Amino acid sequence: MKARLEDxxxxxxxxxxxxYATAIQAYTPEFLEKRLMDPESILILNLEIREAGIRAGHKxxxxxxxxxxxxxxxxxxxxxxxxxxxxxxxxxPQGVExxxxxxxxxxxxxxxxxxxxxxxxxxxxxxxxxxxxRSILDPIKLEEWREAIRGYPQIHYLGYRRATNPRTSDExxxxxxxxxxxxxxxxxxxxTLRYGCVIFDSPPPGVVAIARDIAHKLRARAFYGH
Numbered sequence: 728m729k730a731r732l733e734d735x736x737x738x739x740x741x742x743x744x745x746x747y748a749t750a751i752q753a754y755t756p757e758f759l760e761k762r763l764m765d766p767e768s769i770l771i772l773n774l775e776i777r778e779a780g781i782r783a784g785h786k787x788x789x790x791x792x793x794x795x796x797x798x799x800x801x802x803x804x805x806x807x808x809x810x811x812x813x814x815x816x817x818x819x820p821q822g823v824e825x826x827x828x829x830x831x832x833x834x835x836x837x838x839x840x841x842x843x844x845x846x847x848x849x850x851x852x853x854x855x856x857x858x859x860x861r862s863i864l865d866p867i868k869l870e871e872w873r874e875a876i877r878g879y880p881q882i883h884y885l886g887y888r889r890a891t892n893p894r895t896s897d898e899x900x901x902x903x904x905x906x907x908x909x910x911x912x913x914x915x916x917x918x919t920l921r922y923g924c925v926i927f928d929s930p931p932p933g934v935v936a937i938a939r940d941i942a943h944k945l946r947a948r949a950f951y952g953h
Contacts, residue, residue, distance in 0.1 A: 730770050732766040735770045738773070744791060747769065750831050753831065761839045762837040763794075763837075767861075767864075771864065778863070789807040791806070798818070804830055812829055813832075843858070844860050848951065848952065849928075850927060850928060850929060850952055851930050851951055852925065852926055853927075855923075866922070867924060876941065881937070882909050882937075883907060885903075885906045886902065886905070887900040887902050888901050905921070918934075
């Protein structure tokens, strides 16, 4: 069942959602869904942003996020500061600035999104929902994931992912709660828990078999992101 406006208000409060709740009355559910501006899409976006965290110096307790560009920039309304004016959170340089649009104009000018779901052909997902993008609405929690992998000696819990600094070539460890490696078919395979679903990076057949067994334990399903 799709999340409704009431669910959005339950999570973030009537005050935070008031300007959005008023603005969407001018549009049909179909119009909003095509632009990922419907209550469920807004709920998913805000839950994911809260899980990932916002850079230091910002306290988004009164913010309702509307959209993001995938590069760390966000559009939002602030119920405590001109609640009908859309604001822009820029990551470089860091700062918040008002846009020239009010919320009604922002909704009207939002482009349609033709992608129904996340599309990563080589990755395998474990999720409890019909679409990967909806996973955070019925999430696999970290403690559930850790308990599910406990009986597999080939799975090693890390809690981080290795990366290389492009300037210095030094190895870094980026904190990724839920990150694991799976020893199979002569190599270490990576998987992580993110936004309520488990993502296996291009798993070989031996890892796929393990993933399907874990999915059963988690009362979820394993599938590719086609």
